[in-house]
Amino acid sequence: MAGRYLLDAPELALEHAQAAGRRGGRIAAVREATGIAAYEAGDFALALKELRTFRRMTGAEIHLPLMVDCERALGRLDKAVELATSEAVQSLEPGEKVELAIVLAGMRRDQGDAQGAVEALTIPQLDKNRGFAYSPRLFRAYAEALRGVGRDREALTWDRQAVVAEAALGTGQFAEPEIIDFDDEDETEQVPAAGVVLADAEEPVEEPAQDQAPTRAAAGAPGVGTGNGVGDDLDDGDDQSDDVLDDGSDQEPDDEEDETDREEDLDPDDDFEGGSEADLDPDDDAELADLDDADGNGGADGGPEHG
Numbered sequence: 001m002a003g004r005y006l007l008d009a010p011e012l013a014l015e016h017a018q019a020a021g022r023r024g025g026r027i028a029a030v031r032e033a034t035g036i037a038a039y040e041a042g043d044f045a046l047a048l049k050e051l052r053t054f055r056r057m058t059g060a061e062i063h064l065p066l067m068v069d070c071e072r073a074l075g076r077l078d079k080a081v082e083l084a085t086s087e088a089v090q091s092l093e094p095g096e097k098v099e100l101a102i103v104l105a106g107m108r109r110d111q112g113d114a115q116g117a118v119e120a121l122t123i124p125q126l127d128k129n130r131g132f133a134y135s136p137r138l139f140r141a142y143a144e145a146l147r148g149v150g151r152d153r154e155a156l157t158w159d160r161q162a163v164v165a166e167a168a169l170g171t172g173q174f175a176e177p178e179i180i181d182f183d184d185e186d187e188t189e190q191v192p193a194a195g196v197v198l199a200d201a202e203e204p205v206e207e208p209a210q211d212q213a214p215t216r217a218a219a220g221a222p223g224v225g226t227g228n229g230v231g232d233d234l235d236d237g238d239d240q241s242d243d244v245l246d247d248g249s250d251q252e253p254d255d256e257e258d259e260t261d262r263e264e265d266l267d268p269d270d271d272f273e274g275g276s277e278a279d280l281d282p283d284d285d286a287e288l289a290d291l292d293d294a295d296g297n298g299g300a301d302g303g304p305e306h307g
Contacts (some may be wrong), residue, residue, distance in 0.1 A: 010040035
């Protein structure tokens with residue numbers, strides 16, 4: 001719970017850490033959490049006490065920058081400088097050395113030594129061409145130190161380089177929304193040990209040239225009236241599209257003509273089935289006459305006799 005409220009409510013985080021300390025004061029992680037929460041809450045005396053206890057229990061010097069800052073906040077600058085220049089500094093990781101350098105720069109600035117602040121931040125980790133997790137913070141601190149000595153133009157370059165580093169690392173304003181993953185596997189992307197390559201903020205980024213097609217009106221494109229006859233003729237592409245439209249428009253009259261032809265081509269014999277005598281075939285009348293003659297021969301007296 002202390003870690004959850006550490007940034008948003010450090011006083012509440014300190015209360016949780018102290019409650020855990022009353023039950024597990026001999027656990028190094030508990031003393032560490034209490035010291036960090038006290039530091040964030042501004043209780044530097046308690047923070048220094050708890051962090052010293054954590055160092056005695058584990059022998060780790062990872063919180064040395066916080067301890068130096070606590071000494072500075074308590075007004076014991078000589079003690080802070082002595083701690084910051086001790087042999088323990090050699091065992092710190094690069095990121096911890098950066099935090100210590102930022103603390104020392106603040107101490108020099110408090111003492112009115114602006115140039116000393118610049119020198120405190122001139123460390124091997126100050127690499128404009130490589131980006132690490134600590135780079136944006138270091139670049140901005142160095143830019144602030146440069147402004148203290150009147151080197152505003154260089155300070156602006158380092159401020160821009162801090163933004164470049166955040167963009168390359170995906171942190172700060174370029175960080176993606178935090179998503180809680182409940183899988184057991186840790187898929188968090190880590191910054192490579194060699195860092196990421198950064199672009200130089202002093203050199204403008206050149207965008208690849210793109211061929212821009214002229215606008216239809218500017219190039220006298222077909223279909224756009226210019227008033228001087230330019231572009232009044234359609235090109236091949238437009239002819240094809242117009243042909244398609246013309247073909248479609250011609251189909252409708254053809255359909256009407258086909259319907260008319262079908263009405264005129266109806267076979268008159270088809271109407272005979274409906275009983276129309278006007279449509280009888282003349283040949284049919286001849287056949288009927290022949291049948292009548294045959295009947296007359298066989299029954300001249302009016303037809304065959306019926307017994």
